[in-house]
Amino acid sequence: MTSTTSPLTAEELSATTLLRFATAGSVDDGKSTLVGRLLHDSKSVLSDQLEAVERASLGRGQEAPDLALLTDGLRAEREQGITIDVAYRYFATARRRFILADTPGHVQYTRNMVTGASTAELAVVLVDARNGVVEQTRRHAAVAALLRVPHVVLAVNKMDLVDYAEPVFAAIAEEFTSYAASLGVPEITAIPISALAGDNVVEPSANMDWYGGPTVLEHLETVPVSHDLTGCPARFPVQYVIRPQTADHPDYRGYAGQIASGLLRVGDPVTVLPSGRTTTIAGIDALGRSVDTAWAPQSVTVLLADDLDVSRGDLIAPTGSAPAVTQDVRATVCHLHERPLRIGERVLLKHATRTVKAIVKALPYRIDLSHGLAHENDPAALEVNDIGAVQLRTAEPLPIDAYADVRLTGAFLLIDPADGTTLTAGMAGEAFAEPSSAAGGAADDEGWDF
Structure with missing residues (x-):
């Protein structure tokens, strides 16, 4: 396979930053076409992929390549002309590397949008210029707010179908910006585009000389990656305890894992949670050598000054900024499974x-996402794709952050103990004010009395 452009060298890639972003919007707003256009016009498409798209387009009676086929990978998606699953794509320019998640537009796939945006630092929300802001547009803006996505781009698509009229764009931008700002979205950038024609996607549009802002790609390349993991408090979940007990290392005891956030330094005072024991970092091993400092998201082995009882699942954190330990977890959740979640x-x-x-x-x-963030109090259950609040009691104390403070250690999953199925994705801490009412308690039997 050959690429339609010269690949970046290893040195060029190492010098660029990484931006994770997600695309969202209502059905047929043009998400997959936008992503295809980004890949095509930035010359990030392999030649055999483009040839396959051209053949498939001709087979469907289309004269020009349907760039949406670059991302709609499932057969059902191609047959229906919609996005069902989350399509992840990687591409790079000379200025930045990207991981994008093309998420579905249908209401019944809200859970997929949550999955795609959960790690995103930017969300591109598309709006059809002919239809304006619709219910699903508001839904996706609300999900972006819930997930604390730092940057939102409003891409007003299909401007070619409204004669590139500036008043149409201005009215949609004003309505969406006002709504998203009321949800707490910190930064909103509106860009008029035509994904099909390529206007303002990678190259500036000659048809909209009234617009003086960046193209979509230019904005993606220059937006600050504000969710810097190294700027958060240090969190090191222990994944594995290393005790070789060899003649060369008879007393070696290290704790391996990936730094979830922040910086770790030799000599730092730390607390091991949930036990609450304190010690200092005696050493850090990374890539087979000792280092003085390590940072997220590096995988390292940490050595402690004292011989403490530390095992998989424990969390090592700076003594001065360790998270609270609790058995009562209050969270905003998105229910992912067809079986309802009940008290x-x-x-x-x-x-x-x-x-x-x-x-x-x-x-x-x-939360009724069709009406902003209106609350429906005391529901009987959370159905699939529902977003709401849950109160949990755990059998053991957990060192859990508020999701708004540290996304990685503020997130969790609820799993069916019978078969291991993922039921619910949670964001600890109250993302929005909780109503005064609360539902009753849970039945406690079979050893589940906490």
Whole structure:
């Protein structure tokens, strides 16, 4: 396979930053076409991929290549002309590397949008210029706000179908910006585009000389990656305990894992959670050598000055900024499974490298995303794709951050203990004010009385 452009050298790639972003919007707003246009016009498409798209387009009676086929990989997606699954793509320019998630537009695939945006630092929300802001547009803006995505781009697409009219763009931009700002979205950038024709996607549009802002790619290349993991408090979930017990290393005891956030330095005072024991970092091994400093998301082995009882699932954090340890978790969640989540449900809660038993004690409210962030108090259950609040009681204490403070250690999954199915994705801490009412407690039996 050959590329349509010269690849970046290893030195060029190492000098560029990485931006994770997601695309979202209502059905037929042109998400997959935009992504295809980005890949094509930035010369990030392999030649055999482009040839396959051209053949498929001709087979469907289309004269020009349908760039949406570059991302709609499932057969069902190609047959229906819609996006169902989250399509992840990697590409790079001379200025930045990208991991993009092309997410579905249908209401029933809200969970897929949550999955795609959960690690994103930027969300591109598309709007059809003919239809303006619709319910699903508001839904995706609300999800971006819930997930604390730092940057949102409003891409007003299909401007060619409204004669590139500036008043149409201005009205949509004003409506969306006002709505997203009311949800707490910190930064919103509006760009008029035509993904099909390529206007303002990679190259500036000659048809919209009234617009003086960046193209989509220019904005993606220059937007600050504000969610810097090294700027958060240090969090090191222990994944594995290394004790070789060889003649050369009879007393070696290291704790291996990936730094979730922040910086670790030799000599730093740290606390091991949930036990609360304190010590200092005696050494850090990375890539087979000793280092004085390590940072997220490096995988390292940490050596401690004292011989403490530390095992998989424990969390090492700076003594002065360690998270609180609790058995009562309050969170905003997105329910992912077709089986409803109800009060009294017994689940496994997976947080970082630790998995504990938990009981759903209350479902305080469900969020009606079609009306901003309106609360429906005390729902009987959370159905698939529902977003709402949950109160959990865990069998063991957990060192869990607020999601708004540290996204990685503020997130968790609820798992079916019977078959290991993922049920719910959670964001610890109250992302929005909780209503005063609360539902009743859970049944406690079969050893699940916490």
